[in-house]
Amino acid sequence: MPTELEELVGFLAHPNPQIRLVAIENLVQFSTVQPSIFKKDQLLPIKHLKFLIRDQPKIAEHALTILINLTGEQDVLENVATDDRFLGIALGLLSDPKEQNANLIAMLLANLSKYDGLKTLSTRKQAPPESAARLGSDDLVLNQLMDLFVKGADGSYNPHADFDYLAYVCADLSQHASVRKYMVTPQAYDDVVPLSKILVFTEHKSDVRRKGVASAIKNVAFEVDSHADLLDEGKINVLPYVLLPIMGGEEYDEEEMADMLPDLQLLPPDKTRDPEAGIVQTHVETLTLLTTTREGRELMRRVKVYPVIRETHARVEDEGVQEACERLVQVLMRDEAEDGEMKRIEELDDDDRIEEV
Known part of the structure; x- marks a missing residue:
């Protein structure tokens, strides 16, 4: 019975x-x-x-x-x-600007992104519904998700949704090499690098957005071949977006300040660092990954990343943050003549790419 x-x-x-x-x-x-x-x-x-x-x-x-x-x-x-038909329906509903449950669909997609097979989204194509014409994307699903995340922030695309949880989709999918390659490749429909679209959200009111974007940037930083573009001010330029969230209103001496990136100079005294220790730790680990090449290390020394890490270590009372800062300092203070070119960052391995969301 x-x-x-x-x-x-x-x-x-x-x-x-x-x-x-x-x-x-x-x-x-x-x-x-x-x-x-x-x-x-x-x-x-x-x-x-x-x-x-x-x-x-x-x-x-x-x-x-x-x-x-x-x-x-x-x-x-x-x-x-693995239900391909269901995924197509869910993705179509998600991009409908009148869908009342879009945020819940985004949350479900964030869960589904933990399934390794979903990395096929990097090549999946699906025409968005006609009602979503102003989204402006092409038929690549990842481009649609990226534009929903950017254009839909704060209800500007769909009054019922802010699409914050797509940050976790981006974070989980970027653990896969095919998606990381997508993230640093200019797209034909708008000639923009997808990663550059989401960098501004490292400082946003939503904890979910900040955490997901921080993890996605960190995952992309495992692509050593892309470091030159990631650090180039005229290209992706991730450095200020990674450093700003870990900076507070501390004062630096004139010599240190003069060499810092322009966006980091003369911050207001009420500037606050990210209140989430886990996000701060993720950004510091991203910086460590970006020291994999000699060019990356020399750039960080030149723009005075060390003083920022010094202050972060002193002011964030979190064991994970302090250990991450110490590991980065060890690399930055290392004698290049003694160690030569470092091909790998020993301190971080693939298991550290992203904490569970």
């Missing part, structure tokens, strides 16, 4: 929308405390939930919330992330 909960799950496919709504409203709470009830009959309830994201807005909202909770389970994650 099926239990009452199992009967309730069965009503997800009921033809009457009022019954579906009552059922799904009562099931949301069980998606965290009793996920097994959604795994019956070879995940048939998951199939129903995926269908319901196109239902009336309230039903779709609950369906998405349940899917977000359940994709923490590996079997559900794989089922949803």
Whole structure:
């Protein structure tokens, strides 16, 4: 005999929308405390939930919330992330400027991005809906996601969404080499490097945006062949965007200040560094990665990165931040004549690329 909960799950496919709504409203709470009830009959309830994201807005909202909770389970994650038809529907809804549940879709996509197979988004193409014409992207899904993240900030594209959680999508996908290559390659439709579009969000009111963007920059910094472009002021120019968030209103002596990057000079006394220690640590680790080449190390010495790290170490009472600062200082203070060209950064390995979001 099926239990009452199992009967309730069965009503997800009921033809009457009022019954579906009552059922799904009562099931949301069980998606965290009793996920097994959604795994019956070879995940048939998951199939129903995926269908319901196109239902009336309230039903779709609950369906998405349940899917977000359940994709923490590996079997559900794989089922949803490998459903090509569902991905196409979700991506189409996400780029619809009138979609009321766009933020929840972005959150679900952030979960799905943890599945390695989703790196295929780097080549996936899909025409955005006609209602999204002002997005201005081409048919490459990653370009659509990037433009949604940039143009949709603070509800400027869709009044129902800010698309903050696409920062986590960017962070997780950038662990893959194909996506990192995409991030540093000018796109044909606008001749802009995707990474350069998101750098401004290293200083943003949203913790989610700052954290995701910081992790994405760090992951891209593993591409040593791209370091020259990353550091070039006339190209991607990541350095000021990585340094500004870790700087407060500290005073530096005139000699140090004179050699700093122009964007870092004469900051107001009320300038605050990022309040999240984890984000500060990520930026410091990015700087360490960017010292992999001799050119990178010499640039950082020339623009006085050391004083910034010195102040960060002194003022951020966090063990992870202080250890990251010490590792960077060891590299910057090292004698080049003694050590020669360093081909690798020993202190950071691939497992350090991104902390779980």
